[in-house]
Amino acid sequence: xxxxxxxxxxxxxxxxxxxxxxxxxxxxxxxxxxxxxxxxxxxxxxxxxxxxxxxxxxxxxxxxxxxxxxxxxxxxxxxxxxxxxxxxxxxxxxxxxxxxxxxxxxxxxxxxxxxxxxxxxxxx
Numbered sequence: 001x002x003x004x005x006x007x008x009x010x011x012x013x014x015x016x017x018x019x020x021x022x023x024x025x026x027x028x029x030x031x032x033x034x035x036x037x038x039x040x041x042x043x044x045x046x047x048x049x050x051x052x053x054x055x056x057x058x059x060x061x062x063x064x065x066x067x068x069x070x071x072x073x074x075x076x077x078x079x080x081x082x083x084x085x086x087x088x089x090x091x092x093x094x095x096x097x098x099x100x101x102x103x104x105x106x107x108x109x110x111x112x113x114x115x116x117x118x119x120x121x122x123x124x
Contacts, residue, residue, distance in 0.1 A: 002026040002113045004099040009118030012089045020118060022082040022099030030077040031056055033102035036084045037114065038095040048098055048111065052084060056105035066092070089122045096120070 008020040020036065035053030052073040054061040061073055072085040082099055096117040103112040 002101060004101060004113065004115030006097065006099045006115045006118040009097060009120045011121045011123065012086075013124050014090055014122055016089050016122070018086045018089065018120060020084040020086065020097055020099075020120075022115060024080045024082065024099070024101070027101065029075075029080040031105055032112075033105055033108055034075060034082045035062075035100040035102055035108055035111070036073060036082075037098045037100050037111070039098065039117065048100070048114065050100075050109045051097070053100075053102065053108035055108075060106070062108050086120070089120075091122045094120060094122050 003025045005023045006020060008018060012018050033055045036051045037048035038051050039048050051067055052063045052071055054073050058075055063071060070088045074083045096119050098114040098117045100111050101113045102108055103110045
């Protein structure tokens with residue numbers, strides 16, 4: 001079955017950096033668009049907001065306006081890994097970040113499956 005295991009979250013100071021990783025298995029990783037989504041703690045329910053995504057071949061990337069220029073999403077199809085490099089972190093980046101398998105190779109924000117999430121807290 002599909003497994004998505006996130007790691008790399010933690011506590012960071014404003015202006016700091018974190019690198020999230022996602023190990024994927026159980027599906028043809030290179031055939032799926034992948035994304036990172038965030039659940040903000042004050043929002044109830046399983047609402048996930050798309051933060052960044054990229055197509056299966058990595059040729060198209062998307063970033064929500066709030067993270068453009070600070071976050072970089074990447075993937076290694078040979079290793080079935082997805083990454084999110086987070087720089088210049090701000091308190092409003094705080095939340096639980098989920099690795100998301102999209103439903104197609106070239107469409108984003110159409111979530112299929114997600115992992116258990118990794119907590120990112122930005123605070124001084």
